[in-house]
Each structure stands twice: as C-alpha cells, then as structure tokens.
Amino acid sequence: MRTTPRLLSAALAGALLLTGCSSSDDGEPTPPSYEKSDSVEAQVLPQLAANGEDVESAADAAWVVDATIAGVDKGTAVTLVAKEDDGWSEVDEQETDGKGHVSLTSRASGDLHVVVGDGDDAIGAKVSTEDAPEATFTDDFDEDTVDGKGATWVTRDQGYVGVRTCSRASADAAELADGVLRLSVMEDPDRKGDECQLPGKRKRFAYRLNGHVGTEATYAFTYGFAAARIRTQAARGQHAAFWMQAVGGQGTGGPKKGGAEIDIIEYFGDDHPEGGLTSFTYFLDKAGRKQTVGGWLPNADELGDDWAEKYHVFSVEWTPKEYVFRIDGKVTQRLKGETSGRPEFLILSLLSSDYELPRFNGELPETMEVDWARVWETGPKG
Known part of the structure; x- marks a missing residue:
C-alpha cells in the first residue's frame, strides 16, 4: 500500500492499538493487530453475494462489507x-477505486476486520454482521409459492398488447423444481401455426408465452435492500429481469409522490x-x-461473462436519496436524487x-432460473 502523509497522520492521530497476535495465552487465535483509524470507514451490508453454479440457501450467501479509505491512491489493496x-x-482482498x-x-x-497496509503501518476498523439489517422477506423456492392457492408470486395479466403484441404472460411459463423458479419464453401452444408480424417488419414470429410473476x-415494502440470485438466459430476443413497481400503479x-419502476437488472443476452x-x-x-x-452498465465485460452459466446476486439499495445497484456486492451503478416514496412490489420475468x-438467435424455450429472492427492509430515513 502507498500511504499518503494525510492518511498516516489521520491514522496516528485517531489510532487505538488493537491487541492481538497469533494466539492468546490460552492458545485461542486472536484478531490481527492494526491501528484503529477514522480514515477507514466500513459497514456491513446484507448477504448480497453468492456467485456459483449450484443452488444454495439465501442464508448461506456472503455478507458484503462496504468500506471507504480516505487519502489513498486508486488500486490500494484492502x-x-x-x-x-x-x-x-x-x-x-480488493483494490480501492x-x-x-x-x-x-x-x-x-x-x-x-478491514485492514489496510502491513505490519506497523497497518490501519483498519472492526465491524460485525450483527449490525447488518435483518431479512424481512425470503423465498428460497423450496415450497409451492407460485400461482397456487395462497401463492406469494402470481402471474401478471399482461399479453398481446403494448410492446409485447407477439407474447403474453402465462403460468405455463413459470415452473418450480428442485428449489429453483424457472421462467421461460416458449411458443404459445394455443396459437400454434399462427405467426405474428410486427408493424413495418417482413419477418414473422411464432407467438410466445412469457414467465412473468x-x-x-x-x-411490498418502502426502502431497503432487495436481491435475487439469478442465472439468466443466453440468447438475445428476450431479457431476464428483476424489477419493482409501485403498488396500485405509477402516478x-x-x-x-407517484412511485417509480425500479429495474434492478435486465439482461439482453x-x-x-x-x-x-x-x-x-x-x-x-x-x-x-x-x-x-x-441505463446500460458501463464496462459490463469487467463485471463478468458467465451470466447464463452461473448464478449471481443482483440487488438494489433503495433509500430516499439514491438507488445503489450491485452485482455480488460490487457497486455497478449509483443513481442519486429523489427516489420512489411509495411501497413497491417485486417482479421476476423473462420477457420477449x-x-x-x-x-x-436462440432456440425456444429460453429459460432463466431464480434460486432465491430476499428483502431487508430499512424503513423511511431522512
């Protein structure tokens, strides 16, 4: 690490030496030694990271620690x-922006413990996962929570209108299996043989069903964190999405006052x-x-290229002053300004x-998979 004079002086001025070495007198391992510093600000966010190929419980996801180090160069190791x-x-270990x-x-x-530097130059801060918000809504899709009696998720009544004149939402395109919600775009069996022609286009397309719940x-909730662990479709021609809309419709x-549509993530193939x-x-x-x-996430190729091969956690932190979008805990977009002040509900969809x-450029059916969805409500602030 390259420590600037400002950082070093701040660290020494506000420092509190943490006792700790390889082990205590009774043989119990102790935390690392560093100087506690006001230059290291850190907080524990909810469990917003869990990329991988296998299905897993939402409770096993990784905690995210959001930290800011004052007075360091870009690329400083933390x-x-x-x-x-x-x-x-x-x-x-990650590098600062x-x-x-x-x-x-x-x-x-x-x-x-968040630690910057080595040996006698090390500074840092202690945080605890007990200080993170508690989950208020969780669906691991281990039970029948879609489109049945008492279902949490219900297929939305949309189709063959607006920007989707060639497709409609259908419960047939939403399936629960082995702890996963599978949402598909598939041919509509009720219109087999029919073709849809878009205005101004010569090419015709088969009518489609969309998984849309x-x-x-x-x-619904107002302010907090919302996250879903998703493996997207691969092909273009439809987009996987995790989003929210205001209860009762947007005004x-x-x-x-009127609420907002919050598109946490859309993936177009x-x-x-x-x-x-x-x-x-x-x-x-x-x-x-x-x-x-x-809009489009800049430098998307730096975030990953395995969206259809592995699960990733897509999330939003929603406060009265900003939306912070993350993928597996990494901030991808921060939108400051007035935000929705109305209760918002969750939506999962694969829409054509x-x-x-x-x-x-694919073959029907195209499918996205959702391992879990979770919300941590924080309530109104400010």
Missing part, C-alpha cells in the same frame, strides 16, 4: 479478515454490443411525461418484447 473454523483468515471505495465479501459471520397482491408528480446489462428507473413528472434515469424479436 483486506477483510474473519474468524473461521481454523482461526482468523484473510477471506477477501478512485474515491477510495471498496466492496469486500465474507461467508463467515460475526466480527470482521410478481408479489403485487402479497408483499404523476415525480417518484416520491450474450454477445450484446452494449454488454447486455442495464439498471435504471423511470417515473412520471407532474405533466405525466416519462423520465428515465440510468417486440423490439427484441428481430434479434432472436
């Missing part, structure tokens, strides 16, 4: 230390020229005009919209 079965271990910010993850619970009638007057990932919100102003904030159909 280490996260946690107590595991065999003692204290370095569980993650241009603002000294870094996101770290830990599967271990309890006390965690939401919690409008069963669950005019701006987001605080592999080999997309813009990278394929978007996060954005839109609301209606006082005149009823649609206002959009956000008319504007995408000419780019279809």
Whole structure:
C-alpha cells in the first residue's frame, strides 16, 4: 500500500492499538493487530453475494462489507479478515477505486476486520454482521409459492398488447423444481401455426408465452435492500429481469409522490454490443411525461461473462436519496436524487418484447432460473 502523509497522520492521530497476535495465552487465535483509524470507514451490508453454479440457501450467501479509505491512491489493496473454523483468515482482498471505495465479501459471520497496509503501518476498523439489517422477506423456492392457492408470486395479466403484441404472460411459463423458479419464453401452444408480424417488419414470429410473476397482491415494502440470485438466459430476443413497481400503479408528480419502476437488472443476452446489462428507473413528472434515469452498465465485460452459466446476486439499495445497484456486492451503478416514496412490489420475468424479436438467435424455450429472492427492509430515513 502507498500511504499518503494525510492518511498516516489521520491514522496516528485517531489510532487505538488493537491487541492481538497469533494466539492468546490460552492458545485461542486472536484478531490481527492494526491501528484503529477514522480514515477507514466500513459497514456491513446484507448477504448480497453468492456467485456459483449450484443452488444454495439465501442464508448461506456472503455478507458484503462496504468500506471507504480516505487519502489513498486508486488500486490500494484492502483486506477483510474473519474468524473461521481454523482461526482468523484473510477471506477477501480488493483494490480501492478512485474515491477510495471498496466492496469486500465474507461467508463467515460475526466480527470482521478491514485492514489496510502491513505490519506497523497497518490501519483498519472492526465491524460485525450483527449490525447488518435483518431479512424481512425470503423465498428460497423450496415450497409451492407460485400461482397456487395462497401463492406469494402470481402471474401478471399482461399479453398481446403494448410492446409485447407477439407474447403474453402465462403460468405455463413459470415452473418450480428442485428449489429453483424457472421462467421461460416458449411458443404459445394455443396459437400454434399462427405467426405474428410486427408493424413495418417482413419477418414473422411464432407467438410466445412469457414467465412473468410478481408479489403485487402479497408483499411490498418502502426502502431497503432487495436481491435475487439469478442465472439468466443466453440468447438475445428476450431479457431476464428483476424489477419493482409501485403498488396500485405509477402516478404523476415525480417518484416520491407517484412511485417509480425500479429495474434492478435486465439482461439482453450474450454477445450484446452494449454488454447486455442495464439498471435504471423511470417515473412520471407532474405533466405525466416519462423520465428515465440510468441505463446500460458501463464496462459490463469487467463485471463478468458467465451470466447464463452461473448464478449471481443482483440487488438494489433503495433509500430516499439514491438507488445503489450491485452485482455480488460490487457497486455497478449509483443513481442519486429523489427516489420512489411509495411501497413497491417485486417482479421476476423473462420477457420477449417486440423490439427484441428481430434479434432472436436462440432456440425456444429460453429459460432463466431464480434460486432465491430476499428483502431487508430499512424503513423511511431522512
């Protein structure tokens, strides 16, 4: 690490030496030694990281530690230390961005230490997973919670209208199996042999069913974290999405009064020229005009290229002042300004919209898989 004079002086001025070495007198491993410093700000966020090929419980996801180090150069290494079965271990190391910010993850619970530097120059801070918000909604899709009596998720009544004149939502395109919600785009058996022609287009397309479910009638919240662990479809021509809408419909007057659509993630398929990932919100102003904030995620190729091969956790942190979008805990987009002030419900979907159909390059059915969905409510702030 390159420590600047400002960082070093701040560290020494506010320092408190933490006692600790390889083990205590009774042989019990002790935390690492470093100078506690006001230059290291850290907080534990919920369990927002869990990339991998296998299905797993939401309760086993990794905690995210959000840290900012004052006065360091971009690329400064920051280490996260946690107590595991065999003692204290370095569980993650990441480099700061241009603002000294870094996101770290830990599967271990309890006390965690954020450490910058080595030996006598090390500074840091202690945080605890007990300080993170508690989950208020969890669906691991281990039980029948979709489209049945008392279901949490219900297929939305949309189809053959608007931007989807060639497709409609259907319960037939939503299936629960082995702890996974499978949402598909598939041919509509009720219109087999029929073809849909888009305005101004010569090419015709088979009518499609979309997997499209939401919690409008069963669950909504205002402010907090919402996350879903998703493996997307591979082909273009449809997009996987995790999003939210205001209960009762979106109104005019701006987001605080009228609510907003919060598109936590949309994925438009592999080999997309813009990278394929978007996060954005839109609301209606006082005149009823649609206002959009956000869009394509910049440098999407740096975030990963295995969206259809592995599960990733896509999340939003929603406060009265901003939306923070993350993938496996890493901040991908931060939208500051007035946000929705109305209760919002969850939506999971794989949608085939008319504007995408000419780019279809796969084989039906195309499928996205959702391992779990979770919310940590924080309530109104400010």
